[in-house]
Every structure is written in C-alpha cells, then in structure tokens.
Amino acid sequence: KQWYQRRVRGKDDLVSSAEFGQWKFLREIPFDSERKRMCVAYQTSDEVFILAKGAIEFLLPLCTTWLKEENAKHPEPITDEDREEIENKAKKLSGLGMRV
Numbered sequence: 001k002q003w004y005q006r007r008v009r010g011k012d013d014l015v016s017s018a019e020f021g022q023w024k025f026l027r028e029i030p031f032d033s034e035r036k037r038m039c040v041a042y043q044t045s046d047e048v049f050i051l052a053k054g055a056i057e058f059l060l061p062l063c064t065t066w067l068k069e070e071n072a073k074h075p076e077p078i079t080d081e082d083r084e085e086i087e088n089k090a091k092k093l094s095g096l097g098m099r100v
Helices: 056-062 080-095
Strands: 003-008 011-016 024-032 037-043 048-054
Touching: 048 056, 056 080
Parallel strands: none
Antiparallel strands: 003 011, 024 037, 037 048
16 A cells, blocks of 8 residues: 655645545646656645655755655654755665666
C-alpha cells in the first residue's frame, strides 16, 4: 500500500493509495524549465490537492514536513539538518547515475 502526504487545514496527513484512487483529476500543470517542476491537481469530495514532482533543489525549499522513516505514518517538521541530509543522499544517488 502506498501513502501520499497532504496538508489539510494546516495539518499534515497521509492518504492511502485506495483513497487516492477515488480522487478526481482536475488538471496538469506541465513541466516548466524556470520552475523545474510539474504539478497535477486532484479533487476529493471537499478539497483540492496539488501534487508536484521536479528538481530537488527547487522542491526541497518548499517542504515544511517529511516522512523521516520509511514506514512513518505521521509527517515531521523538516529541519535544516534534514534538508542537508536529503541533499547529500540525492547527490550520492545522482553520482551513481540514478534520477532523483
């Protein structure tokens, strides 16, 4: 089962893949070379969510929380040390030829 993070009324929460499958696709915002990301918008019964993917150096500064452990169910605030750890891991993976 996959989990997706969402922010609801200022509080982070997780959504299961089953619940995510019930979301209605609204639109895609294509990749933009200035923003270095693309987004998709989905609607639940009462809210709209925007999911983004793109260059880590552009997305990471926008993050306020993260799932620190692989099986974590509750997001934690992201610290400067966490950001540095994430950037270092991304550089290592990138150096191995992997997309991050």
